[in-house]
Amino acid sequence: MAFNTFLQYLFRFTKLKLDIPELLFISDVLDLLLPGLIFWYITSLFSGSEQRTRDYWYFIPASIALLVSSIYVLSIDNFSFPTFIGSPFHIALLFSIVLWKSYIIFKTHQTIKAASKVANAKQKEELRWPKVLTIFLGVSLYVALLLLIYHTVIHPFSTNVLHQQIREVVELNYIVFNSSIIFVTMFFALKYPKALSRSTITLVTDNMKEEDTLMLHYEKKLAQLVEKDSIHLDTELNEKMLAEKLQIQSYLLSKLLNYHIGKSFSVYINEKRVEHAKKILSKDMEKSLTNFAVAIDSGFRSESVFYVNFKKYAGMTPRQYRLKCIQMEEAV
Numbered sequence: 001m002a003f004n005t006f007l008q009y010l011f012r013f014t015k016l017k018l019d020i021p022e023l024l025f026i027s028d029v030l031d032l033l034l035p036g037l038i039f040w041y042i043t044s045l046f047s048g049s050e051q052r053t054r055d056y057w058y059f060i061p062a063s064i065a066l067l068v069s070s071i072y073v074l075s076i077d078n079f080s081f082p083t084f085i086g087s088p089f090h091i092a093l094l095f096s097i098v099l100w101k102s103y104i105i106f107k108t109h110q111t112i113k114a115a116s117k118v119a120n121a122k123q124k125e126e127l128r129w130p131k132v133l134t135i136f137l138g139v140s141l142y143v144a145l146l147l148l149i150y151h152t153v154i155h156p157f158s159t160n161v162l163h164q165q166i167r168e169v170v171e172l173n174y175i176v177f178n179s180s181i182i183f184v185t186m187f188f189a190l191k192y193p194k195a196l197s198r199s200t201i202t203l204v205t206d207n208m209k210e211e212d213t214l215m216l217h218y219e220k221k222l223a224q225l226v227e228k229d230s231i232h233l234d235t236e237l238n239e240k241m242l243a244e245k246l247q248i249q250s251y252l253l254s255k256l257l258n259y260h261i262g263k264s265f266s267v268y269i270n271e272k273r274v275e276h277a278k279k280i281l282s283k284d285m286e287k288s289l290t291n292f293a294v295a296i297d298s299g300f301r302s303e304s305v306f307y308v309n310f311k312k313y314a315g316m317t318p319r320q321y322r323l324k325c326i327q328m329e330e331a332v
Contacts, residue, residue, distance in 0.1 A: 017081050018080075018081050021079055021080050021081045021083075021084060022073050022079055024081065024084050024085070025065070025066075025069035025070075025072075025073065025084070025093065028065060028069070028090075028093045028094070028097060029062050029065045029066045029069065030062075031097045031101075031140075031144060032061045032062040032065050032096070032097055032100055033059065033062035034140070035100060035101050035104035035105075035137060035140070036058030036059050036061070036062065036100075036104065037058075037059075038104070038108075038133055038136070038137060039058055039104050039107055039108050039111075040056075040058055040059075041133075042108055042111060042112075042130045042133055042134075043111055045126075045129075045130060058104075061096065061100050065093060065096070069089075069093070072089055085151065086151050090151065091148075091151060091152055094144070094147055094148040094151060094152075095148060097144045097148075098141065098144050098145055098148055101137060101140060101141040101144055102141060104137060105134065105137045105138060105141060108130070108133070108134045108137060109134065111130075112127060112130050112131060112134065115127060115130070132184065132185075136184075136185075139180070215255070215256055215260040218246060218248060218252070218256050218260075219256065219260060219261065221246055222242075222246060222256070225242075225245055225246070226272055229245075230276075231245060232269050232272040232273055232276070232299050233273070233276065233297070233298065233299040234299060235296070235299055235300065235301050237269065237299065239253060239254070239265050242265070253265075269299070270309045270312075270313065271313050273298045273299045273300060273309070274298070274309055274310050274313040274314055276297075276298045276299070277294050277295070277297075277298040277300075277306065277310060277318070278314060278321065280294050280297060280298065281294060281318060281321055281322050281325060282321075282325045284322070285325070285326060285329060287322065291303050291306065291307065291318050292306075294306065294318065295307075306318075
């Protein structure tokens with residue numbers, strides 16, 4: 001950002017514009033590049049917005065401007081500062097900069113607004129840096145508007161004296177506002193160093209919505225395998241077998257269980273097995289079934305594993321649960 005500002009200053013307000021006029025358009029190309037770069041950086045701060053190939057289109061305006069400007073400069077004999085500044089081509093560049101910055105500010109605002117909706121109180125502190133960057137974009141838009149107005153309205157219709165005075169004001173605005181961006185960035189980086197790191201806020205993107213829809217489909221299919229096919233009662237059941245039954249790859253099953261449902265394979269299956277065991281015990285009032293028989297019927301390989309898991313998920317031993325069921329029956 002500092003390099004960009006310095007380079008633009010050299011080509012806009014120093015004698016370099018007269019010495020090397022062929023490079024005058026570089027400042028405008030940089031002005032088109034910076035907004036896309038900032039927006040690309042802001043979106044990369046949030047989880048759920050991993051950079052995709054199609055996100056690089058934000059750099060296309062700057063690339064087009066570089067190509068077209070190069071062709072324009074090469075096509076003009078004796079190219080100079082007066083032939084470029086204020087020309088229709090230059091005005092078109094300035095106008096495109098204003099439009100592009102306005103669009104990027106709008107997109108940035110939408111991104112921060114979406115992040116605010118899903119952020120908790122603590123996470124909202126992480127939005128300070130993106131908000132500061134948005135203000136910076138607003139300041140750079142103000143400067144771009146000043147330059148556009150200067151070259152379209154003031155410069156063509158002002159006297160040399162007035163023209164020089166206004167130019168000095170524009171130059172002062174450029175220096176003050178762009179320098180403030182650099183110094184505020186440095187201050188922010190020193191005072192809130194963690195704010196510049198990746199945020200813990202997860203944005204809900206179109207890809208994530210599609211994935212959630214897919215996961216909901218698999219979750220319903222898994223529930224059907226448990227409720228209708230009683231797959232959890234198979235003592236030999238493992239992740240590979242369950243993935244095959246669901247007709248999905250193992251990594252998708254892991255994602256479904258761990259991230260969508262929020263439980264590991266063993267926790268999910270053992271909970272379902274304990275629920276089945278509770279149903280068996282609630283009906284076995286005469287205690288005709290041993291714990292081993294209940295364990296095998298519920299999908300557990302041994303009585304000890306059944307006992308540990310039953311106590312873990314039911315909050316009591318199988319014997320205590322039987323007694324509780326008997327007491328409830330007698331009370332009725």
